[in-house]
Amino acid sequence: GEDVEQSLFLSVREGDSSVINCTYTDSSSTYLYWYKQEPGAGLQLLTYIFSNMDMKQDQRLTVLLNKKDKHLSLRIADTQTGDSAIYFCAEMAGGYNKLIFGAGTRLAVHP
């Protein structure tokens, strides 16, 4: 079946890099996503990667995909207090753009 797992919590110091990890089970997933959710708000699409790529960089964000191990990571360079939020990993499953989400990683950034 489809399942996405993430660690629940990450604490980093302001200015350091953050790395949020995710594993998924559906080897046929075509796209994998990272969404950001701030308190009381909806989901903001941060970035995504197509399954035939192994890396994608977008400003401070770097996504790494290890398809063999079904492992996805999000690296945030120079983490700021505004990056404090819950980060959701998701895979696209099925033929109609269904997203399967992980439970989210809460990122806390401290001075």
Added chain:
Amino acid sequence: DAMVIQNPRYQVTQFGKPVTLSCSQTLNHNVMYWYQQKSSQAPKLLFHYYDKDFNNEADTPDNFQSRRPNTSFCFLDIRSPGLGDAAMYLCATSNGGGYEQYFGPGTRLTVT
């Protein structure tokens, strides 16, 4: 700006009293989704509309219904809310052939 709008942002209803949540979009996307997100959990797809075609997830309770009167609007009806239906309800849209889903801000439902 093109966007996904959800009203109201906060909704309180009584146990067993029908409630309707609203979603509208200015993106002109042909696919609209409803997700349920309980506290500290992953968003879970309830159903989606591909144009006028309704697609229900196998494990969505019968208590949840949806209507899509036109491209721009989609409603989530909960016929008899229970305490376990308290959650954030997220609406999302996508272009049918595309791979990006855009989410609204959500409606937080409280059941008393």
